[in-house]
Amino acid sequence: MNEMNKPYSAACDNNRDPIFNELQKLLRNSATVLEIGSGTGQHAVHFARGLPHLSWQCSDLPENHEGIMQWLDEAALPNTPVPLSLDVTQSEWPESDFDAIFSANAIHIMSWNSVKALFRGISQALAKNGLCVFYGPFNYNNEYTSESNARFDDWLKNRNHESGIRNFEDIEQLAHDAELILQEDITMPANNRLLCWQKQ
Ligand SMILES: C[S@@+](CC[C@H](N)C(=O)[O-])C[C@H]1O[C@@H](n2cnc3c(N)ncnc32)[C@H](O)[C@@H]1O
Numbered sequence: 001m002n003e004m005n006k007p008y009s010a011a012c013d014n015n016r017d018p019i020f021n022e023l024q025k026l027l028r029n030s031a032t033v034l035e036i037g038s039g040t041g042q043h044a045v046h047f048a049r050g051l052p053h054l055s056w057q058c059s060d061l062p063e064n065h066e067g068i069m070q071w072l073d074e075a076a077l078p079n080t081p082v083p084l085s086l087d088v089t090q091s092e093w094p095e096s097d098f099d100a101i102f103s104a105n106a107i108h109i110m111s112w113n114s115v116k117a118l119f120r121g122i123s124q125a126l127a128k129n130g131l132c133v134f135y136g137p138f139n140y141n142n143e144y145t146s147e148s149n150a151r152f153d154d155w156l157k158n159r160n161h162e163s164g165i166r167n168f169e170d171i172e173q174l175a176h177d178a179e180l181i182l183q184e185d186i187t188m189p190a191n192n193r194l195l196c197w198q199k200q
Contacts, residue, residue: 008040047102097125098127119178
């Protein structure tokens with residue numbers, strides 16, 4: 001928590017503009033976006049402010065809602081509805097056909113079973129032709145793309161053995177099973193990627 005008692009992530013401050021530059025292009029025709037694992041709510045405020053043509057729907061586990069609401073209340077934007085309580089493993093996902101689903105830095109935190117549930121949920125909640133956009137570190141052919149990602153993966157696994165940087169090819173298989181076709185794989189600063197799929 002910072003001096004205003006809101007949750008705060010320095011990483012979000014660092015990565016929000018590079019992510020925004022890509023979202024601005026990708027989401028130009030989207031009206032509704034569901035964010036999975038909104039965390040502090042910082043990304044939501046930044047992206048919703050910069051993309052006023054769309055509604056940015058935060059979601060996360062209930063324990064993060066108070067913090068997200070602090071960010072949303074302070075910003076008082078017209079396009080950030082109250083966060084949804086969404087654990088990706090729950091069987092019932094929101095009914096809405098979202099035009100896009102966005103998630104940053106969440107799939108290396110969740111267990112692999114949760115990642116599989118995430119893709120099942122996405123296939124229910126995303127409209128036909130909708131976009132699924134993930135930001136974060138990925139391995140390719142089971143290889144780290146940098147030393148710093150290898151160290152980060154060790155840190156993640158020591159914290160929780162079910163966490164870990166995901167392999168791009170494994171994620172692509174889940175995406176394929178969910179009828180998502182890869183559109184973009186964009187190099188981002190600090191050895192991160194921004195992946196974008198479109199639902200068939
Ligand atoms: C490292 S934080 C990333 C937060 C934010 N997206 C960011 O980029 O700063 C991981 C997020 O995933 C969420 N998360 C973990 N497991 C989840 C689950 N099973 N369902 C939904 N969200 C989950 C956490 O609550 C947390 O907000």
